[in-house]
Amino acid sequence: MASDDQKVKPSRYIDGEFWELKDRLRKEIEDNDLFVQRYDSIQLANKKGFISSSLAIGEVFSCVDMSVGVKMGVMAWLFGGAVMNLGSEQHVVKWFQPLKDLEFTGMFAMSEKGHGSNVRNILTEAHYDRNTQEFIITTPCEDAQKFYIGNALQGNYAAVFAQLIIGQESKGPHCFIVPIRDAEGNLYPGVSVTDMGLKEGLNGVDNGILHFTGARTPRENLLNRFADVSAEGEYTTSIPSHNARFNAMLAALVATRLALSNQATASMKVALEIAIRYAFKRVQFGPGDGPEVPIMHYQTHQLRLMPNLATCLAVTFANRYASDMLDDDFFHKRDLVDNRSIQALASGLKAYATWENLQCLQTCRECCGGMGYMSENRLAGLKQDCDVFVTFEGDNTVLYQQVVKELLAVFGQKLGDNRVLQTLSLLQQETAEYIRTSMFAVGTESVLSASGMMKALSFREGRMLRKLAGRMIKKVGDGEDAFQAWNSCLHHTQALAKCHIQRVCLEQFVAAVDRCPSQQEKDILDKFCQLYGTHALYTDRAWYLEHGYYTPANTNELRQQLLSLCAETCQHALFIVEAFYTPRISVHAPIAGVPSTKAPWAYYPEPGTENTPMAIDVDAIRRTTPLQSKL
Amino acid sequence: MASDDQKVKPSRYIDGEFWELKDRLRKEIEDNDLFVQRYDSIQLANKKGFISSSLAIGEVFSCVDMSVGVKMGVMAWLFGGAVMNLGSEQHVVKWFQPLKDLEFTGMFAMSEKGHGSNVRNILTEAHYDRNTQEFIITTPCEDAQKFYIGNALQGNYAAVFAQLIIGQESKGPHCFIVPIRDAEGNLYPGVSVTDMGLKEGLNGVDNGILHFTGARTPRENLLNRFADVSAEGEYTTSIPSHNARFNAMLAALVATRLALSNQATASMKVALEIAIRYAFKRVQFGPGDGPEVPIMHYQTHQLRLMPNLATCLAVTFANRYASDMLDDDFFHKRDLVDNRSIQALASGLKAYATWENLQCLQTCRECCGGMGYMSENRLAGLKQDCDVFVTFEGDNTVLYQQVVKELLAVFGQKLGDNRVLQTLSLLQQETAEYIRTSMFAVGTESVLSASGMMKALSFREGRMLRKLAGRMIKKVGDGEDAFQAWNSCLHHTQALAKCHIQRVCLEQFVAAVDRCPSQQEKDILDKFCQLYGTHALYTDRAWYLEHGYYTPANTNELRQQLLSLCAETCQHALFIVEAFYTPRISVHAPIAGVPSTKAPWAYYPEPGTENTPMAIDVDAIRRTTPLQSKL
Missing domain, CATH: 1.20.140.10 (Butyryl-CoA Dehydrogenase, subunit A, domain 3)
Structure with a gap:
């Protein structure tokens, strides 16, 4: 049934304009022992392209192992994307380059137990403390816990969405870079993390719960592209409408x-x-x-x-x-x-x-x-x-x-x-x-x-x-x-x-x-x-x-x-x-x-190849196996 | 949204005529520690009802653990069903009662690597040896291996479907009870078994491959309801047409x-x-x-x-x-x-x-x-x-x-x-x-x-x-x-x-x-x-x-x-x-x-119960959590 076009090698049109980049990556993956074992591939993934590279890279990694693709997504598109899109130029300089060099890894803490789709009504709170010029992050109730957070068991920083409270008034959700673990992996005060255990899949991604009891982050860690808080605690924004912001x-x-x-x-x-x-x-x-x-x-x-x-x-x-x-x-x-x-x-x-x-x-x-x-x-x-x-x-x-x-x-x-x-x-x-x-x-x-x-x-x-x-x-x-x-x-x-x-x-x-x-x-x-x-x-x-x-x-x-x-x-x-x-x-x-050495019994040769162990013709198989030979 | 009929207990109409049997079983399962852990529940399952009991029992066990339901299905409906439907009265006496008492367990070996849906063309062969009055079971080629066999890693007997060869002619597929392992779990000569490893699910069922190199089973083990082979090797059948048989x-x-x-x-x-x-x-x-x-x-x-x-x-x-x-x-x-x-x-x-x-x-x-x-x-x-x-x-x-x-x-x-x-x-x-x-x-x-x-x-x-x-x-x-x-x-x-x-x-x-x-x-x-x-x-x-x-x-x-x-x-x-x-x-x-003690964070109380930790009213939650309390 396979027609003659099997003989012609397909062009790179379907593979797309970044095919050379993809091929380099594919070659590197093929040569790298890490990818023989699942879930060990994160390290190499992190060293590649990262954020600035195209979606094509994500495609190549996802073909190898979807957990790698998703973990890349969490760190590059979500954490990195928050810095890029919600931060100032200083934030990009401070967080983006070291992220690329894997000096630390990040997570993205938006969803809560009580609010997944309805992000606007998240309950985590960020209060400004003038004395120390820090934001204090708290989880006021069970529903406010940050749920499903990828990289929660390992990450150093989290982009945390919280209601910014100035005085007694919420200015709506804002995003803060909050330190979670030091370089040795010790949690900072006011942060606790719970493993969410096995999932249907993506078990190469560590999803967990973040619970804040007064965790602190410097004032500068508010991603302030659209709104800022001054040292004295004054709130300014370029988008006055809560909704638009x-x-x-x-x-x-x-x-x-x-x-x-x-x-x-x-x-x-x-x-x-x-x-x-x-x-x-x-x-x-x-x-x-x-x-x-x-x-x-x-x-x-x-x-x-x-x-x-x-x-x-x-x-x-x-x-x-x-x-x-x-x-x-x-x-x-x-x-x-x-x-x-x-x-x-x-x-x-x-x-x-x-x-x-x-x-x-x-x-x-x-x-x-x-x-x-x-x-x-x-x-x-x-x-x-x-x-x-x-x-x-x-x-x-x-x-x-x-x-x-x-x-x-x-x-x-x-x-x-x-x-x-x-x-x-x-x-x-x-x-x-x-x-x-x-x-x-x-x-x-x-x-x-x-x-x-x-x-x-x-x-x-x-x-x-x-x-x-x-x-x-x-x-x-x-x-x-x-x-x-x-x-x-x-x-x-x-x-x-x-x-x-x-x-x-x-x-x-x-x-x-x-x-x-x-x-x-x-x-x-x-x-x-x-x-x-x-x-x-x-x-x-x-x-x-x-x-x-x-x-x-x-x-x-x-x-x-x-x-x-x-x-x-x-x-x-x-x-x-x-x-x-x-x-x-x-x-x-x-x-x-x-x-696969693990399952030689599952092998079927590629279409078009000869010497198949598969019986195409039942009668032929019977003929090559003399009925009496085993007696 | 739940209406008043919540207050009335439903009748047993939907649960069905066997609800008392099901309830006894449910009670026993509830009281039995085995069912707290998955995959350990097979033992109790085997002791219950078994074949003679109704489909209702299968339903109850499947609700507990689907692997139990499927393993019951393999042993009762498939192995037991083969004995019941293809065997003589003597077969039923010989195999059925001890199966109920779990003196041994069975498996059902019909599918082959090369033939799943097209069972008629299976390739495993059974040759009659007049000298010993035994059938000799062989796997003539890779495609003839018995694939996906449930209970393959543990079972004592298999109902094996094979082409019955008399002279040089195949009489079509027939079913033989073939001894696989003795009571100590040692494989009989001529039988080898391969574990098929992890599957998407049903990992409580041990699926494996059976490969026969001249395994022997007594003449009496041909399930002979529709066809038989005499001591002298003569084939007789009540249904002459291959297809009808x-x-x-x-x-x-x-x-x-x-x-x-x-x-x-x-x-x-x-x-x-x-x-x-x-x-x-x-x-x-x-x-x-x-x-x-x-x-x-x-x-x-x-x-x-x-x-x-x-x-x-x-x-x-x-x-x-x-x-x-x-x-x-x-x-x-x-x-x-x-x-x-x-x-x-x-x-x-x-x-x-x-x-x-x-x-x-x-x-x-x-x-x-x-x-x-x-x-x-x-x-x-x-x-x-x-x-x-x-x-x-x-x-x-x-x-x-x-x-x-x-x-x-x-x-x-x-x-x-x-x-x-x-x-x-x-x-x-x-x-x-x-x-x-x-x-x-x-x-x-x-x-x-x-x-x-x-x-x-x-x-x-x-x-x-x-x-x-x-x-x-x-x-x-x-x-x-x-x-x-x-x-x-x-x-x-x-x-x-x-x-x-x-x-x-x-x-x-x-x-x-x-x-x-x-x-x-x-x-x-x-x-x-x-x-x-x-x-x-x-x-x-x-x-x-x-x-x-x-x-x-x-x-x-x-x-x-x-x-x-x-x-x-x-x-x-x-x-x-x-x-x-x-x-x-x-x-x-x-x-x-x-x-669940493993995941307390996932708990949501039953509908209709009070004191929910879930926030129904976001504002109410905010009111009960004074904004200043954490500062």
Whole structure:
């Protein structure tokens, strides 16, 4: 089933612009004994790139060991990101360079037992002591304890979010660099740490609880980009609104979320490589009494794996697009807080990619049957490590709401304040858009084209957004409490946010196909791009039927296209996983052709190689094993 | 949000007819130190009931520890089931009673490295040696090794499936009781065992590889219910056809599959109890500056948990129905092999319940956020342990095909052999059914009723079945290879099998509501029953729209009904989880109100109890913690 393109080495287009950097890193990892053992790899990770290096590095490390990727994320993107985004230039000089040189390690203490998603209401307190010119950090109640803190059992400093109390008034959450342990690992007074024990996965990351009973940190350790406290205890801020100041601080999380989307994509790449290689070697059943066929031959197997491979590519290109936007903002020294659309994009991609990753991992595990359940074959560990991605650094359901709030804000700016005009405007746009894009108007053939699919996703996104705006305007206008009104639209928001991100992903996939320099790869990518769109639309075809956008004949065509694209892309699946350039040492699954001394029994040679110990032809095996020989 | 029915103790209706037996077992487990520690519980498990006891016992043990449930399954349902179903009366006397008394333990050696789903083509060989009147068991090649064998590191005997070779001809797979280890644990000659190491979960079960190099077992150890070999080496059988004989042997798996469906349901019960209790205690966000609200208040949370609770109930009643059918067959001494519909039902329920369970567990984990990721809160372990359920004892995609083959067989009997008549008959039924059941004919109000939902599911099942039959008749009639034709319909078969099982589940749920003796519980169950049907139909509404069965107005009503039923059933969720009567020691999750000395920090009191350390009202917490007190 593997087609001729196996003979051509894939280009570095899919691997991306930083492929040389990634290759250097991959080489170093391959040569380094540390990476033979899990959980010992943190040290090397810390010495590489670190913060200033690109998200590509995080991807490479995540392929080796997800705990390394996450621990890097905690130290670089979270602790380092807090210093970069919330600190002054002096803070960056003081903390950033020594962090790069691993003179100390940091942690990020935002979540509390009682407040995960609702960060604004955290309960930890920071009181200023004029006498010593220090902040005193306290945990006033059980719910205020800092929970799930990565690196808690080892780190030297923590970026602690606490309510800054001046007089008796809280100025809202602010971020303080608080000393936790000295260089010998002794806790400073007023700090206690509790190990949270075993987790489903990521047990290479030490998550713990921080409890403060009057821990002290110098006044200068308030990250004071947006607000400061003078030696005399006077509070000044460049952003007087509590809300706006809080949002400015949360902007620090943008890069982390994008990093998580990248790490989830890295996980998909590894898992798909394992499941796809195995699917070409593993045989089961077959026509009549003929030889058994590779399980990749089965329609169900293709339907389970190929849309996931297409999604992996789509998210790869969408991540790259978002990274470029972030690079551009950094280059022009624009504040992240002013770029709400990149915030929404990062949040949306994080939620979408991490959920897609879990679904992909589960599918890959199931597609490998019992072999997928054996720890040696890696899929189980990836599932366990990545599971928390969907709820940490912003619960996905909350992040999707953030995406929609951003979409509504942009939409609201266009509409202005007058309710009657708003409603009329909504109705007019509805009709105009409908006539312009309905399938009844443009003919059926374009259902199957990339532009037709883009149009369909955009139509749905726009329609759902206007509908949501209309529902909210009406509910609040009718006197319903805003919180309750929003709650009654949550189902709607989740579908809208996902549709928005899928539209962005398809858009970026189409653009990436256009830019692809190799014609052969362009053609292959184009098939996967069509598959991505087809699968997204087919999955949500009920909506299109409900809104009269597609006829049953259209959705039948979609299904046919889905099935035939799965069969077609399957011919190029090995080529695509090769184009990920994941080193064998990172794949390390015997069923994917990487032998393991611990589990020689799990070995299946790589597709395309000869001398397989695997029986392709049951009868042939029988013939080579004379029945009488053992008697 | 918890309503008044919290005050009334639930009846034992949901717990089922064997509740007293279950309670005795629960009490014994609760009093037994063994169950405090995981993986030590096998010993007690073995002493209980064992084979002759009902599936209810498996449920109780699975709630305590899934490894115990699975190890019981291996020994009782698989090894014991092989003896019961494939052996003679002498075999039952010889092996069954000592097995009950734990004089030895058994294993079940069917799967091989090369053949999991395709059991018919296993490669292990059994040659008869006339001189010693023994069978000689050999593993002729790597692919023939017995893989994933539970209890391989400890068991004394294995029920080994091997090709029975008489002369040079294979008589197909037969089952032999092969001695593996003596009472001291020493392996017998010709047997070697390899540990398969760590798995994603179920690490309380010792899975290993059996490799035979001329292991010997007496002639009498061939389980000879359907075929035998005389002292002189002559083969006799009551079922001359290889295929029919093989199917008769596979019938032994029926009870195991039903046991797995029961175990998956037990897992859902525990997970839902944890997630639902937590959802009523955990608060986050809220209206304006008012107190935060329990996360169960959110529409998304209700939509994620309530349909799963409804499914858990539906599967509970469907399992009970299938168990009753099995009991009845046993009572009347009917051969399982003659009852293909119970085989299809058990296969279908196994696939449906185990997939629903994984989805339910994942949802519960996510609904508990970071707390759900902590091992102490149990959900992670349940996920890991139950993951393999969807691929072992028959890969779910293969089992769904088996369901459909059974449906087609029954349907084919009605149609007879003439292709033209078949096609005409299909068309006529199509039209008649359509007129009889289309929503256009019966009015819209019945969309929302249980009978309307039953009709819709039955309509879809019938329509998809006839369509599949028509597709297969046409493809094969047009000369397409049968294997290829079936492969091109796999997507279709999966949807049909699921629809069939959902129809059975809804049917049994409706019947269970009718029979419920308590009016209060009947009303509550009725709501969940409606939710089950509504959710199933809403999820597949695209099909109904495509086939003109529902209008967009109907599916809009379905969505409204789904949302409002989720909000309504939520009021009774705590009552239902209480009705499961799972002992606290089995729930053992601190977030569900069961304290753990290992993780006191994870404790949330049970819903409804006072003196919570959890802050319901952030401002109240602030007031009770004077800001100045720590300075």
